[in-house]
Amino acid sequence: MEPMSSSSVARTLSPVLSVLPTRALVDERFRVVVANLPPWFPVTLHSLHQSEDKDYWEAYAHYVSNDRGAVTVSDDASVGGTYTGKEAMGLLWSMRPVPGSRKDQRLRKVDVCTPIVVTISVYRGHVAEGFQEQTPMASVVTERWYMAPGVQRIDIRERGVKGTLFLPPGLGPFPGMLDLWGGGGGLAEYRSSLLASHGFVSMALEYLSTEQQEVDFNYFEKAFSIVQEHPQVMKDRVGMFGLSFGTSVSLTIAASSKLVSPRCCVCISGTHVYPLNKPLLEIYANMNKEADKKRLDDQNCIIWRDTILPIPSDPEEKIDVRRLKCPLLLVNGDDDQNLATVESAEDIAKMMREAGNEHLLTTLTYPNAGHLIEPPYTPHFRASNFIVHGTREKVVMLWGGQTKPHADAQEDSWGKILAFLRQHLYPSPVTVLKAKM
Structure with a gap:
């Protein structure tokens, strides 16, 4: 029997994406980990937010899983995307309007009684465009708050x-x-x-x-x-x-x-x-x-x-x-x-x-x-x-x-x-x- 290719293995596995904490203040770091991947497998992590003006903002980074089939954003280096290197919060600070958006926007929160909702997704391979036309392998919705409970x-x-x-x-x-x-x-x-x-x-x-x-x-x-x-x-x-x-x-x-x-x-x-x-x-x-x-x-x-x-x-x-x-x-x-x-x-x-x-x-x-x-x-x-x-x-x-x-x-x-x-x-x-x- 011939060994399975890495793409075939990827289709047989279910990658596990975790973002912790999923609910936090905007100045708190989160930890993003992808597990259950094949070793040395290329993936793209992508963040997406829709602003109160209904504009979409995104960031993305290219990673390669380690020998245990995992990617830890805070510990592993991005090799391409809207940021490179070891950047725990790059999926947030490198956000920019998606292609085709209105020019020269600034992202500011108006209603602080509601959170900034960000969807973190993992895609197969190193992707640089067309995220909305592709199906992610896994996604997690996170909330970022300016106003803590009780304020x-x-x-x-x-x-x-x-x-x-x-x-x-x-x-x-x-x-x-x-x-x-x-x-x-x-x-x-x-x-x-x-x-x-x-x-x-x-x-x-x-x-x-x-x-x-x-x-x-x-x-x-x-x-x-x-x-x-x-x-x-x-x-x-x-x-x-x-x-x-x-x-x-x-x-x-x-x-x-x-x-x-x-x-x-x-x-x-x-x-x-x-x-x-x-x-x-x-x-x-x-x-x-x-x-x-x-x-x-x-x-x-x-x-x-x-x-x-x-x-x-x-x-x-x-x-x-x-x-x-x-x-x-x-x-x-x-x-x-x-x-x-x-x-x-x-x-x-x-x-x-x-x-x-x-x-x-x-x-x-x-x-x-x-x-x-x-x-x-x-x-x-x-x-x-x-x-x-x-x-x-x-x-x-x-x-x-x-x-x-x-x-x-x-x-x-x-x-x-x-x-x-x-x-x-x-x-x-x-x-x-x-x-x-």
């Missing part, structure tokens, strides 16, 4: 402030956070809900939305006070978390407010060049006056980083970070094409050094990472559609970054951000128990 979501419409408050499970009291996104405006809840899943009361603040005609410095002070005054919040342990323009807001409040005092600040991909000394619409109007400094790349994506260069030497044109009295964590990517964040961080350090408060500053700069440094395993977007506030102009904004280094930056920075917050917001060393899914 409460509360709409805030108070004192003219709009936002969403997230409360961790339990009675508290807990440290608090005011969470600020950037110049795209509107309300993004996913980071705040994830912070609550890690033990922080967090309010995602809405500003620069189409419904709000104007907000100013006082709006952010009131928002901070709403978090601070909540009965489940430690009143003297409230911080601020800003990305992009949210950094300018956080630094201005921390340096200038006479009403509120953040215990610490985390600022991602931002600058001190935009002090909040005027209503936001006026600030944006002044920003748009620097349009002659904007550039286009060879794909007609807008490069905005030069608009704040050179960094002003006059302290009156910048947020006076010399007056900061709370710990500050700056997180930047050195390939940020939207803002000159590395140059800003260097000037912030210089100003604080001259004032004798540089000991409060921690700076993380990641090589080949871009502007949109998000929670771990979020797909990387080098460029995406963007509506310029004020002019309502629709453009494709170049954010920068290379996929693998950017993914590494997101995972590393998130762990350090949580450690920073625990160090400065909890009253004593504490073990924060992550809610089980």
Whole structure:
């Protein structure tokens, strides 16, 4: 009798695919294993997600089973696909729109009360296209959550402030956070809900939305006070978390407010060049006056980083970070094409050094990472559609970054951000128990 070929053996076996945990927070790693394969057998692992906009996103990687007929994604190297090498979470962070999709999309979760559903499948051979036309050997559906069980979501419409408050499970009291996104405006809840899943009361603040005609410095002070005054919040342990323009807001409040005092600040991909000394619409109007400094790349994506260069030497044109009295964590990517964040961080350090408060500053700069440094395993977007506030102009904004280094930056920075917050917001060393899914 002739020996069976590997393809014949594959047809007689039933590969076993496991993804554990199948239900987890978005910043948790999973373990993907394929067993019961022939030895040295080529397979493709594929991930598929349908976004809330009904667009499909996918990633895939090529593997060869070991001598025991198994593939373990965290231990074995991908030899091709949307990522290569040993990458435990590559099936998530290397996701991209399937061929034929709308261009320049960005994947963001809107309804945090529902999970990100991802189907992991294993296919025979090394496949690079046409996944929907083929039948996988095995599939597993996984759920990725921003909001852990027991986290409460509360709409805030108070004192003219709009936002969403997230409360961790339990009675508290807990440290608090005011969470600020950037110049795209509107309300993004996913980071705040994830912070609550890690033990922080967090309010995602809405500003620069189409419904709000104007907000100013006082709006952010009131928002901070709403978090601070909540009965489940430690009143003297409230911080601020800003990305992009949210950094300018956080630094201005921390340096200038006479009403509120953040215990610490985390600022991602931002600058001190935009002090909040005027209503936001006026600030944006002044920003748009620097349009002659904007550039286009060879794909007609807008490069905005030069608009704040050179960094002003006059302290009156910048947020006076010399007056900061709370710990500050700056997180930047050195390939940020939207803002000159590395140059800003260097000037912030210089100003604080001259004032004798540089000991409060921690700076993380990641090589080949871009502007949109998000929670771990979020797909990387080098460029995406963007509506310029004020002019309502629709453009494709170049954010920068290379996929693998950017993914590494997101995972590393998130762990350090949580450690920073625990160090400065909890009253004593504490073990924060992550809610089980």
